[in-house]
Amino acid sequence: MISFKLTDRDREILGEARRQAKLAAKYARDFENDEDKLLPAQYPEAEGLPNAHAMLDAGSDEISGHKIINALIYLEDWYGGVPLREVRYSLGNSVLKIAGTPQQFAHWYNKTIAIGLTEPVGGSDPASTRTSARYDPQTNEWALNGEKIFITYAQGCDAVLVLARMLHPDRPQQLSTFLVEKGTPGFGVGKQIRKMGIRWEDTAALSFSDCRIPAFNHIDGDLKKTLQSFSESRPVVAAYALGVSRAALDFTWERLREIGVEPDYNASPVRQPAAADRLMHLEAEWEATWLSVVRAKWVEQREGPGKINSSVAKAMGGQLARKVTQACIEILGACGLSANHLPEKWFRDARIFDIYEGTAEIQRLIIARDLLGYTPKELN
Amino acid sequence: MISFALTEQQEIACSVAADFALSVLAPAARAADEAAELSPSIMSSVWQLGLAQAVADTEAGASEQPTVQNALLLEELARGDSAAALAIAAPLGFAKAIAEQGSERQQRELLPLFLRDQPHYAAIGYVDAGWFNGASQPTQAVKAEAGYRLLGAKALVPMAAQCSHLLVLATCDGADEAFIVPMREAGVSISAAKDTLGLRACAMADIAFENVFVPANMRLGDNAGANVQRIIDSSRVALTAILTGLSRAVFDTALPYTKERVVHGEAIARKQSIAFKLADMHIALDAMRWMGLKAASELDAEPTALRSARLAQIFSTDATMRIADEGLQIFGGHGFTRELPLEMWYRNARSLSVIDGLIGA
Numbered sequence: 001m002i003s004f005k006l007t008d009r010d011r012e013i014l015g016e017a018r019r020q021a022k023l024a025a026k027y028a029r030d031f032e033n034d035e036d037k038l039l040p041a042q043y044p045e046a047e048g049l050p051n052a053h054a055m056l057d058a059g060s061d062e063i064s065g066h067k068i069i070n071a072l073i074y075l076e077d078w079y080g081g082v083p084l085r086e087v088r089y090s091l092g093n094s095v096l097k098i099a100g101t102p103q104q105f106a107h108w109y110n111k112t113i114a115i116g117l118t119e120p121v122g123g124s125d126p127a128s129t130r131t132s133a134r135y136d137p138q139t140n141e142w143a144l145n146g147e148k149i150f151i152t153y154a155q156g157c158d159a160v161l162v163l164a165r166m167l168h169p170d171r172p173q174q175l176s177t178f179l180v181e182k183g184t185p186g187f188g189v190g191k192q193i194r195k196m197g198i199r200w201e202d203t204a205a206l207s208f209s210d211c212r213i214p215a216f217n218h219i220d221g222d223l224k225k226t227l228q229s230f231s232e233s234r235p236v237v238a239a240y241a242l243g244v245s246r247a248a249l250d251f252t253w254e255r256l257r258e259i260g261v262e263p264d265y266n267a268s269p270v271r272q273p274a275a276a277d278r279l280m281h282l283e284a285e286w287e288a289t290w291l292s293v294v295r296a297k298w299v300e301q302r303e304g305p306g307k308i309n310s311s312v313a314k315a316m317g318g319q320l321a322r323k324v325t326q327a328c329i330e331i332l333g334a335c336g337l338s339a340n341h342l343p344e345k346w347f348r349d350a351r352i353f354d355i356y357e358g359t360a361e362i363q364r365l366i367i368a369r370d371l372l373g374y375t376p377k378e379l380n
Numbered sequence: 381m382i383s384f385a386l387t388e389q390q391e392i393a394c395s396v397a398a399d400f401a402l403s404v405l406a407p408a409a410r411a412a413d414e415a416a417e418l419s420p421s422i423m424s425s426v427w428q429l430g431l432a433q434a435v436a437d438t439e440a441g442a443s444e445q446p447t448v449q450n451a452l453l454l455e456e457l458a459r460g461d462s463a464a465a466l467a468i469a470a471p472l473g474f475a476k477a478i479a480e481q482g483s484e485r486q487q488r489e490l491l492p493l494f495l496r497d498q499p500h501y502a503a504i505g506y507v508d509a510g511w512f513n514g515a516s517q518p519t520q521a522v523k524a525e526a527g528y529r530l531l532g533a534k535a536l537v538p539m540a541a542q543c544s545h546l547l548v549l550a551t552c553d554g555a556d557e558a559f560i561v562p563m564r565e566a567g568v569s570i571s572a573a574k575d576t577l578g579l580r581a582c583a584m585a586d587i588a589f590e591n592v593f594v595p596a597n598m599r600l601g602d603n604a605g606a607n608v609q610r611i612i613d614s615s616r617v618a619l620t621a622i623l624t625g626l627s628r629a630v631f632d633t634a635l636p637y638t639k640e641r642v643v644h645g646e647a648i649a650r651k652q653s654i655a656f657k658l659a660d661m662h663i664a665l666d667a668m669r670w671m672g673l674k675a676a677s678e679l680d681a682e683p684t685a686l687r688s689a690r691l692a693q694i695f696s697t698d699a700t701m702r703i704a705d706e707g708l709q710i711f712g713g714h715g716f717t718r719e720l721p722l723e724m725w726y727r728n729a730r731s732l733s734v735i736d737g738l739i740g741a
Contacts, residue, residue, distance in 0.1 A: 002448055003383050004674045005681075010382075064382035265690040266612065284695040287674075287688075288667035295670065298384050312663050361656075368655035371662055372639060379650055 004291075009061035010069055017052035017073045020045075021080030021243075028081025028342060031200040035192045038156055039200050042085035052076070053087055067297040071239040075293075078243030081342055081349075082200045091115050091233045092161045098229045099177060099221025107216075108179065111158035115230075116148040116206055123150075124362050126163060126175065126227065131208065133178055133218075134167040140215045142178060144186070144208035150356070154189050154204035158182055161219065162208070177219040177226060186211030197348030231310040233357055235296040238289060238317025241353040245286055245324040248346045252279065252328040275331045282324050289316040308370045315363040318354030325350040384670070390449055397429065397456035405460025406629075412581035413724050416573070418467055418539075420499075426457070426468050427499040435476040436494035438487065444680075447614065450741040451621040451676040455669070458625025459632070462728050463581040465622045466739060467501075470538050473618060473740020474502035474547050477558065477611050483602035486560060493544065501542040504611060505534030506549045506737020509586040519589065521552040521559060527595040528552060530559060530567075533588035536735060540570050540585035547600065548589070549608055549737065556608040558600035567592035578724070578731030611740065613679055613689035618741035620672035620689075623696040623732050627668065630707035630725050631661045638710060648710075657706045664699035671695050676741060697733035704729035 006014070023045040031037055052073045056066060063069050077083040092113025097105050122128035131146025144164055151160065159181045166174050180187050190205035219226075256262070256275055263276045263283075272280075293316075296309040325347040329336040336343045354360040369379050386394070404425060412418050431453055435446065443449050450472065458465035475494040478486055493500045508519050510533065519532025534548060548559045561568065567590040573583040600606040635658055638649035648654045671692035678685035708715035708722040715722040 001383060001385065001387055001444060002673055002677050003381060004677060005381065007381050062381060068382060265686050266609075280691070281694055281698065284671070284691040284698075287691050288671050288695050291670040291674065292663075292667060294382055295384055295666075298382060308662075312666060315659070315663055316667065364656045364659040365652075367659040367662060371635060371658055372649050372655065374650070379652075379655055 004294075007062045007064060009063050010072075013052050013055045013063070013069060014072055014076055016050060016055065017076035018079060020049060020052070020084040021076050021078075024080035024082050024084035025342070028345060029339070030082070032339075032345065035194060035199045037200075038202055039082065039086045046085045049084075051085060051087075065298060065301040067301045068294055071236050071293055071297050074236055075239040075243040075246070078240045079247050081247070081345060091230065092157075092159075094232055095161060095177075095226055095229050096179070096219065099226045100179075100219050104179070104216070104219060108159060111181075112153060112156065113179070114151055114153040114157040114160040116151050116160045116162040118148060118150050120147060120149055124359055129163055129165055129175055131162060131164040132167050133162075133164040133176070135169075136212070139212070141212045142215065142218060144178060144180065144211040144213065146208050148206040148208075150193065150203060151206050152356075153202050154206060155192070155202045160206060162206075175223055177221070177223070178213060179217045179219055180208070180211060180213055181217075184211055184213060196351060197345070198352055229305060230358070231305045231307075232300065234310040234314035234363070235293045235300075235317075237353055237357045238293045238296075238313040238320075241317035241321035241350065242286065242290055242293065244346050244350050244353075245282075245289075245321050248325050248328040248343055248350075249279065249282065249286065251341075251343055252331055255332060278327055278331065282320075282327055285316075285320050285323065289313070289320045292316045308367045311358070311363040311366045314358060315360055315367070318360050318363075321350035321353045386452070387444065389443065390445075390452055393449060394452050394456050397453045398459065400425070400429065401457050401460025401625075405457065405464050409461035409463070409581075410718070410721060410724065412461065412463060414580075414718075416575070416580040416583060418464055418581045418583075422464065423467060423499050426464055427497075429453070429457075429468075431468055432471045432475050432494045432500070435472060435479050436491040438479055438491065445677060447617060447676040447679040447741050448673055451617055451672055454618055454621040454741060455625040455628070455672075458622040459629045460625075461581070462622050462626040462629075462725075462732060463579045465625060466579060466732070467538050467582055468499075469618045469622065469739035469741065470503035470543075471499070471501050473504050473611070473615060473738070474545065476614060476740045477504065477547055477600065477606070478560075481558075481601050481606040481610070482560075483597065483600075483604070485597060486600070486602070490545070490560070500544065501539045502545045502547070503537045503539070503543055504547045504549065504615060504737050504740065505537060505587060506612060506615065507535045507735065509533035509535035509588070519548065519550040521550045521557060521594065523552065524593065527593055528559065528599065530561065530589040530592040530594055533586050535586050536574070536576070536584040536738070537587050538579070538582035538584050538738060540587060541573065541583065546587055547611070549611065558606050558608050558611060559594045560598045560600060561589070561592060561594060563587070565592050576731060578727030578729070607683055609684045609686060610679065612737060613675070613685045614740040615737045616689040616693040617672055617676045617679060617685070618739045619732060619735070620668065620675065620692040620696040621741060622739075623700040623729070624665065624669050624672055626725060626728060626732065627661070627665050627696075627700045627703045630703050630722070630729075631658075631665055633721070634658065634661070634707045634710045654710060657710065661703050661706065664703060668692070668696040668699050679741075693736075700729045701733055 133142040162178045186209045188207040193203045292313040296313040299306045521528040569588045571586040573585045675685045675688035675692040704726045708726045
């Protein structure tokens with residue numbers, strides 16, 4: 001039976017996450033002028049407070065589902081501007097589980113694994129990968145050479161899962177994945193990238209210069225399956241977008257309330273103050289995006305990652321964040337530009353959601369191919 | 381607990397309605413639009429589906445989520461013809477308001493009308509007539525001896541000439557009320573059916589009230605009064621459902637066309653501009669369905685769904701206009717002619733997206 005009601009336990013977990021997000025807001029600007037700083041594992045205010053993710057994992061009372069609530073906790077984490085405690089959504093770990101052998105997963109399961117796909121020439125297009133992995137039969141090692149950019153968790157991670165082209169007599173030019181641990185000679189991490197927003201995020205380039213790894217580190221899973229598993233993270237990014245958008249909307253409604261403007265759900269368009277009308281349209285889009293995230297995760301809980309639900313959620317979230325943050329600054333006017341308040345930061349933060357983890361255009365290509373039954377060759 | 385699962389009963393009902401919509405309603409839609417009339421035999425078949433009867437039959441056990449079920453059914457019917465869906469949703473909404481909130485006497489007198497074999501029309505008057513929504517005088521009721529006097533006019537009532545009653549939403553002493561008004565009552569005048577941009581087959585007309593006397597016991601709920609917001613919310617859920625069905629018809633027609641239509645040596649579906657339109661249509665269509673069903677599920681659980689129903693309406697009105705617009709564009713010049721349904725859907729999309737009240741789910 002259709003229902004969108006959160007359970008009591010859902011509310012308890014998410015309520016705690018929201019509370020902590022608000023506590024973190026005082027640190028929200030700490031990275032704006034100091035991007036080399038990394039997030040602490042947790043801020044002092046987190047001491048003694050339950051970790052919402054741990055509450056979820058405790059798995060006691062009735063919840064709407066682990067994947068759904070996990071995504072919604074991330075929504076809350078992004079509400080405050082920076083997370084009170086660092087919880088890394090480690091896509092690398094889920095990918096390792098899917099693509100790696102049980103031995104490989106057992107070896108690295110508790111490490112934070114970043115994903116290294118993007119290159120300077122070739123953001124959205126894995127087929128243009130230039131990073132190579134040359135097999136050395138004498139040492140049974142792979143030697144990696146190449147560059148990756150815009151890598152999240154670059155500095156803080158324990159290891160990175162790298163997409164590279166195999167140079168091996170039996171597997172010429174095929175793409176595959178390799179796990180490279182920090183400290184491996186020839187593996188370098190660049191400086192933190194100067195970004196418009198999300199400055200607290202650890203983003204840097206990686207370089208591989210005859211970086212040798214043992215054959216055990218070759219994660220030789222079905223690459224198609226591996227890339228498909230990335231779909232798990234897309235609704236989560238949309239959840240980040242929901243968190244930032246929610247914060248921007250709440251702030252703007254509060255300012256409107258102070259001057260007597262409230263939403264009137266029964267007013268005709270000509271009787272509704274323009275600002276309220278505009279925000280109500282954005283609220284509708286926010287709710288629709290929330291439903292798309294929750295649905296993607298609900299289906300994933302039941303059937304595993306679907307084909308396009310996750311892309312739908314990502315496309316909605318990416319667009320929502322742009323529209324909401326742009327509109328809120330417009331409504332707030334010149335005062336919205338001030339660095340004494342958070343809206344201008346949310347505006348700068350929100351712009352990435354339609355880009356990273358698969359651009360708006362890539363999501364639409366994925367969706368359209370599925371709707372039309374076209375291969376990438378037929379629609380690119 | 382969050383769930384997107386339809387019940388088996390809901391799935392079966394949808395399947396039946398979809399079949400009917402595509403095989404009976406869709407082929408007849410263009411002729412109905414040209415003639416500005418819904419064929420009585422077709423409406424008779426729609427009536428046989430039992431939507432109005434299900435709410436009017438207070439004896440029979442209601443389904444678990446009657447509003448959700450009706451929203452699903454209206455969506456399926458609208459895939460065939462949104463005008464026919466609107467036409468059945470009007471008596472459905474009226475009967476629902478009486479069944480849920482009518483006094484014992486109101487239920488006894490009115491509900492049997494909707495249990496008959498042949499269609500019985502009624503509607504909910506909410507938006508006031510007059511040139512411009514914001515400029516017109518709101519319909520008002522003033523207390524009179526043993527009742528009320530109604531003054532004003534309600535806009536664009538579907539099948540107005542065939543309605544036996546109108547549930548008039550009006551203010552009385554500043555409060556929102558609902559009055560059951562028989563169309564034969566003295567002082568009630570029904571205008572000639574208007575030529576409208578879309579939904580032409582619904583033969584919509586304005587209904588004016590010149591000091592119409594409403595006995596006290598014809599105030600919905602009699603002494604207890606009624607939750608008028610619930611009636612408005614139900615209409616928005618129904619409109620969202622119909623808009624969703626209309627959007628689905630556009631999408632289901634446009635997508636296969638893009639794979640067949642060859643331009644510059646290849647199917648237009650292979651061009652990103654077209655493919656992206658389809659992706660955006662799918663995104664919006666999925667979204668509006670769940671927005672509507674969320675509001676519907678709230679109405680089944682709570683007295684009102686003010687925010688959800690209005691946001692669902694806002695989302696679906698915006699999205700449907702865009703979908704119908706881009707759908708027509710995909711067909712180029714052919715989309716502009718009356719040989720294909722795209723232009724009719726475009727007009728219906730604009731029409732459905734500016735009305736309020738009238739119906740229920």
